[in-house]
Amino acid sequence: MWRRGAGLLRLHLTAASAGRRVRRLPVPLPPAAPSPSTASSCCCQNLGIFRGSVGVPSRFLSNQAGGGGASGACWSCGATGAFLSCGACGSVQPVDPAVDYFQIFGLKREYNIKDNLEGRYKEWQKKLHPDLVHSKSEKERGYAAEQSALVIDAYRTLSKPLSRALYLLKLDGIHVDEEKTINDPELLMEMMEIREAVNDASDSQTLEKIQSQVKKKLETWSQFFQEAFEMKNFDRAVEATQRMRYYERAVEETVKKL
Numbered sequence: 001m002w003r004r005g006a007g008l009l010r011l012h013l014t015a016a017s018a019g020r021r022v023r024r025l026p027v028p029l030p031p032a033a034p035s036p037s038t039a040s041s042c043c044c045q046n047l048g049i050f051r052g053s054v055g056v057p058s059r060f061l062s063n064q065a066g067g068g069g070a071s072g073a074c075w076s077c078g079a080t081g082a083f084l085s086c087g088a089c090g091s092v093q094p095v096d097p098a099v100d101y102f103q104i105f106g107l108k109r110e111y112n113i114k115d116n117l118e119g120r121y122k123e124w125q126k127k128l129h130p131d132l133v134h135s136k137s138e139k140e141r142g143y144a145a146e147q148s149a150l151v152i153d154a155y156r157t158l159s160k161p162l163s164r165a166l167y168l169l170k171l172d173g174i175h176v177d178e179e180k181t182i183n184d185p186e187l188l189m190e191m192m193e194i195r196e197a198v199n200d201a202s203d204s205q206t207l208e209k210i211q212s213q214v215k216k217k218l219e220t221w222s223q224f225f226q227e228a229f230e231m232k233n234f235d236r237a238v239e240a241t242q243r244m245r246y247y248e249r250a251v252e253e254t255v256k257k258l
């Protein structure tokens with residue numbers, strides 16, 4: 001029993017210390033320990049960052065904010081500005097690989113989404129719903145199925161902080177090694193304590209309390225990501241995503257048990 005108490009206390013204290021760490025910004029985080037073979041003036045290598053071609057088409061990288069997007073003439077009526085479905089004739093358009101997830105929802109390409117993502121997602125799904133396009137040609141039904149899958153993917157990616165962060169980095173040409181672990185004994189100890197507290201928790205109230213503490217940590221690193229990303233400090237932005245992953249997994253642990 002005392003172990004559980006101690007674990008929760010420590011969890012609380014480390015949450016408080018993370019808050020202090022963020023308030024001290026922009027003092028740099030301690031860099032990941034460089035191994036002699038990878039030491040370099042840029043810590044990208046240590047963080048598992050690979051900057052460069054990641055298979056994102058160059059058109060994809062244009063900084064075009066949403067609002068309905070790009071796109072050419074409607075294949076059916078020739079109206080210009082047809083996007084997902086044509087505003088003039090309602091025909092569903094083929095997927096345009098140059099359109100990014102933010103454009104799909106008419107959003108600016110930024111981390112903090114203030115608009116109603118879920119509402120816009122539902123609007124698209126209504127327009128693309130198989131029941132609404134069942135009377136259309138096989139070609140158009142095919143477009144609708146592809147667009148619908150794309151809209152679902154876009155929604156899932158943008159609605160969660162970590163996947164949204166990783167997607168933004170990807171649009172900036174930065175690939176994050178998602179399996180890369182962080183060499184930080186304090187973080188690893190904290191994760192062990194969270195896991196232990198989750199295992200020991202015997203009621204949903206305790207689990208919810210743990211979950212709320214872990215979510216606060218996730219939120220702290222989410223804000224950290226936003227600040228680093230806005231300053232184009234990609235090393236720190238990537239490190240923030242790696243820490244967010246630990247906390248996101250910890251939240252999942254609590255969800256599984258609740």
Ligand SMILES: [Zn+2]
Nearest residue numbers: 074077086089
């Ligand atoms: Zn049209």
